[in-house]
């Protein structure tokens with residue numbers, strides 16, 4: 605099975621409600637879809653969102669990176685040589701993790717199709733069901749409480765509460781939501797870099813003192829402020845999780861050595877795809893550090909790959925934040941992973957199991973010469 609061509613499409617899916625974090629507000633998923641074609645007629649699917657405020661990637665940079673730097677290296681490569689291909693992808697250029705992720709996801713899809721097995725089985729197997737949390741966007745206190753109650757009524761027993769806008773209101777937001785859903789859902793806070801280290805310690809300590817039990821607090825301070833991450837981790841009881849502070853395996857090693865976080869959030873769009881995500885899970889596992897698997901605003905193509913990884917690495921990936929498809933108004937994918945509110949399950953279809961994608965807008969490219 606040899607790679608013959610890489611094609612692109614644009615996928616637009618409206619969200620049920622606007623997604624609001626300390627970093628941005630988004631009304632719809634708008635992602636680049638990658639289709640890797642082969643001489644056997646098999647097609648592998650990948651997807652990448654333009655999360656410029658986190659990864660630096662835009663739609664234009666994703667297409668350009670794949671078309672000019674990654675694709676020319678992969679034509680005629682044999683899918684059976686997975687490690688060779690992922691190395692070609694990862695060494696094609698610096699950064700551009702979302703572009704690399706989209707291509708790697710499609711390559712792993714094809715690799716599992718080659719052996720006629722679902723991807724999670726090729727990655728080591730496991731129980732093909734995971735439970736995800738759901739994000740509660742940062743908003744007025746009343747709206748966040750109403751959204752949290754509604755999520756619990758839909759069956760979500762874990763809520764990812766977005767904060768990081770205003771430290772005083774963030775404390776009140778969290779107390780109000782905790783009072784409204786106490787004993788019915790675990791609360792995870794995600795400040796998306798919105799606090800200083802001192803503010804984070806103040807807020808988390810105030811919540812601990814008020815009896816608000818939090819499962820974890822994600823990325824309290826700026827991505828590059830590893831000293832700040834360590835400052836917070838050392839001073840509070842609540843586990844601290846690194847998200848924007850860690851992209852690849854080397855950053856994970858540094859963070860673990862510094863003891864700058866208790867938990868690591870793995871996202872394929874930060875790692876550049878599955879090969880580095882697997883490395884991170886293995887490194888974390890060796891150090892008895894738990895991981896979450898997370899996503900950006902992605903639909904059920906790239907999130908499917910994250911689900912397969914979560915199942916195969918369930919011993920280390922103990923927390924799941926793969927709510928992208930649940931936030932969307934519809935699922936454009938036929939086949940693939942089944943997203944049913946908090947429960948996500950994998951079928952026995954080969955690869956990612958994707959048969960077709962509805963509403964894909966073609967993106968036509970000229971020559972791949974750089």
Ligand SMILES: C[C@H](N)C(=O)N[C@H](CCC(=O)O)C(=O)O
Nearest residue numbers: 655739898899900901925927928
């Ligand atoms: C969608 C997921 N639950 C989530 O919250 N991801 C964010 C970043 C998503 C984005 O801005 O596209 C996170 O964990 O920070």
Ligand SMILES: [Mg+2]
Nearest residue numbers: 794822823847
């Ligand atoms: Mg986060």
